[in-house]
Amino acid sequence: MSGFAKPWLWAWIAAGAAFAATLGLTAGRGAGELAYAAMSFGAFAAIVGMGQMLVITLGPGNVDLSIPACMTLAGTLALKVMGSDPGTAWLGLAVALATGLGVGLANFALIWLLRLPPIIATLAASLIYQSLAIWSNRGLRIKPPEGLADFATGRMLGVPNVAWVALLLALATWVMLERSVWGRWLLASGQNLRAARLAGVPVQAVRAATYVAVAVFAALAGYLLASFSGGAALNMGAEYLLMSIAVVVIGGSSIAGGNSNVPGVLGAALFMFLVVSMLNSYGAGAGVKSVLTGAIIIAIVIAASARRSRP
């Protein structure tokens, strides 16, 4: 297990390289701004990525494709309840998290009761969540309460507040995975569900909790993103579908389950933003940018899996 025991290192090296390549063009000017922007935007990818990581850890076939819809629904409902009124930030947070809880339970109910493959269950359910968001939003663009907007775009000790939130969440996730009984249960279930069950792990409770956790993470990201960008939009979650899966894989977690990696997700989230800004600063057009981003992700996934399959 040693030797390449730190797969998260690669994500951070890649992020560093993209950072350096961007600054190479400007001869080092704007380093602080670039780092700040990467931390702001990376925070949202990191939060949903950690949720997706927990689900992917459950083993082959487990993935949550309802993350974008859940973000949109949570952001929309929270902003609607708050209605731009001051002092309602906590109420909005509670609504967002409750939305996440509901979405997670609904997803797992489909998977467990109807025995649908998670990929189908979450994708189909996401159409419903998205429709609910459209129905409740009706084209309104409600601004977040001023205090909340200030928090979401503000900073502390030079680091964006949203990055602090992501960092705290990462710490909690790491402790849960590496030190708690639940974490051991999750990792055991992801390696061999039947063996875990026969070793006394309450596997259905572990799966349920994981699907709820990913939805709550997505809801939190939706709430913060809506507050950060001055209101909820119906397509606000769209880019986080591929993003959430890409940061897990680039971060060094095993796509086959049973193995996860919190620091890697953080590094990969920074990398995903930096690679786009690198291409931007080199003046790549929208089409070229998409092609190159896709190619870079594929290259990294291939490199990562080649590294792992070495004996």
Next chain:
Amino acid sequence: MNHDDNAPVVALTRAARHFGPVKALDGVSLSVAPGDCLGLVGHNGAGKSTLVNLINGTFGPSAGEVTFPGGAEGVRSVFQELSLCPNLTVAENLRIAHPNLKGFGWRRAARAEIRESLDRVFPGHGIDPDAEVDSLSIAQRQMVEIAIGFAPRGGRARLVILDEPTSSLDAGIAEQLLSHVTGFCAAGGAVIFISHMLGEVFAVASRIVVLKDGRVVADRPADDFTRSGLVDAMGHVATEAVAQQAARSEPGAVVIHTPNGLEARQGEVVGLSGLAGHGQAAELARLYFSQTSDWRAGRAAQAVFVAGDRPRDGVLPLWSILRNISISVLPRDAKRGLVDRAAESRLAQEWKARIGIRTDDLDNPILSLSGGNQQKVLFARALASDAAVVVMDDPMRGVDVGTKQDVYAMIRAEAAKGRTFLWYSTETEEVCQCDRVFVFRNGAISAELTGAEITEERILEASFEMQEAS
């Protein structure tokens, strides 16, 4: 017996294989000639599987050499860990071992070849060449694997290595295999027969080689060994009588009663017997699932399970030995939901010593252990818990004689403390250690035996009754 004029099929000269600091094989010289049936015995981790891997070329020797005077064609291995592809049919699995089978109609040829080989080794086997392997019982899979080993596959089998071939076969099927091996060697084939069932080794082997700590400690004709002499050579004092001598506690209240009629009392060791694949394993799994929950795990589990089919039911392959031992007791030792890592490491060290897991470092991956040692880890996992009921699904597959005796004694001691054991085994010898035995036939209980009624004859009688009547 005189094959001196024949060139050996394989010859090892001071062959050694090291894995880091571990000397799995430490200078072994050995040759196998046509017509030889070599019995290879030794403890778990003595180097038997490493020797096999050297001969079949999985890896090369670190020192010394392995030569095949007549070429390496026709050298076959049948592995201890079943190695068939579960999603393919029996015939398709033959094709994997026989790459020259190609072109139109290869399926027909493959079907015919595997059927013929199965018929030859296991007459009346009842296995359909078109059945997918994962629909077969573990015994049937082992039969298929053996049949593939002996199949011609475009040439001729000259040396077949059988690594624990009978570990999931019942007595009747094992007998068929042994007589086939005898015939195969008489016709000039060579076999290396690895088994912890010393009776089988004596039944087929013309020569016995004893491995201990990676070295050959004895290499003599089988007739020169006695059973106890062989056990002594392996380096473990025979303690066969201990298990029987241990005081059998008075059974207490009934703790388990299933709709099928299976009953177990507190402090009792209950055996499940009968021919392999007659519903014993399914009954045990049902029983275990009914005693535990998918949704809750209290601080102390009501029941624990010892798997026999390690890759499917037991081992958590990405983890260390330590984590594999502790998984079932985590809630008991946890503080506020966090794993007590000091207690975990103490527990693992204690069990490493008690059950003799051969490793330098419990943080090594579980898959670095030999099969028998992985099985010890699964025993440690179950016995370390406080569960009142221990369910064991043919748990001694690939475990050496010495460890078996230790585990029998441990089971007796734990039963005396009031734990209940449910023990399915394909070995009649193990079933005879039980206080009460249920014999299964076609998924139902055909006999319940207690005390002096538990004999090999009575068990066999109850296993076969229907077939005789019809």
